[in-house]
Amino acid sequence: MIAAENVVERGRHTGDFADTITLDEGQRHRRRMAMVSDGGIAFLLNLPEARLLREGDGILLDDGRVIEVKAKPEALYEVRGRDAVHLLNLAWHLGNRHLAAAIEETRILIRQDRVIREMVEGLGGTVKEVEAAFDPAGGAYASAHVHEGEAGHHPHGHGAHSHDH
Structure with missing residues (x-):
């Protein structure tokens, strides 16, 4: 299977995109997952750490093609x-x-x-x-993205600030 281990941040890819992949915000927060582009290119996303893929980012496939991320x-x-x-x-x-x-x-x-x-x-x-x-x-705290359903979990201590819950 084709692998993708790098993301090209939006605006930094200078060539044409091979295809697009359209995902909602929850689907765009990933580290490792089998994915299929909108045009049918199957690949394994295998990033070093979880990250939020942004509209316009490019997923760099190991064969050199780049898939453009679209926000659904x-x-x-x-x-x-x-x-x-x-x-x-x-x-x-x-x-x-x-x-x-x-x-x-x-x-x-x-x-x-x-x-x-x-x-x-x-x-x-x-x-x-x-x-x-x-x-x-x-x-x-973007690297510790909190997902829906994790209410009450915070990626940091509360000693530095106070707030209502």
Whole structure:
């Protein structure tokens, strides 16, 4: 089987891509897994450590071909504030709960969660259900990516900061 042990970060591949692979955010956080590109190229992803493959990254196959990573649209919440300062305040509250978030100039994209929606709306933010590619910010602890269902697990101690849970 063809192996892939390296990733070319987005914007660094200068040639043509051999194919694409379209994955949601959860499927893009990988270390080792058999995969099949959108056009049918089967390969074994075998990275030295788990990482989040980003939209536009290239998976370098051992035969020299490069597969472009595409982010599959997912059901998300689009969070907006009244103004930039209010949006920053909402971002702080989301970050305080260790939520994966894609932060843009005028909105924040997060996974759908009824409790979080109620919190954001209670803080005066607007929440809209959208289908979009989810490419969350890496953050200070990006190498210890927390997956859905691991609530309460943190890759760091709590001595340096305090927050609500």
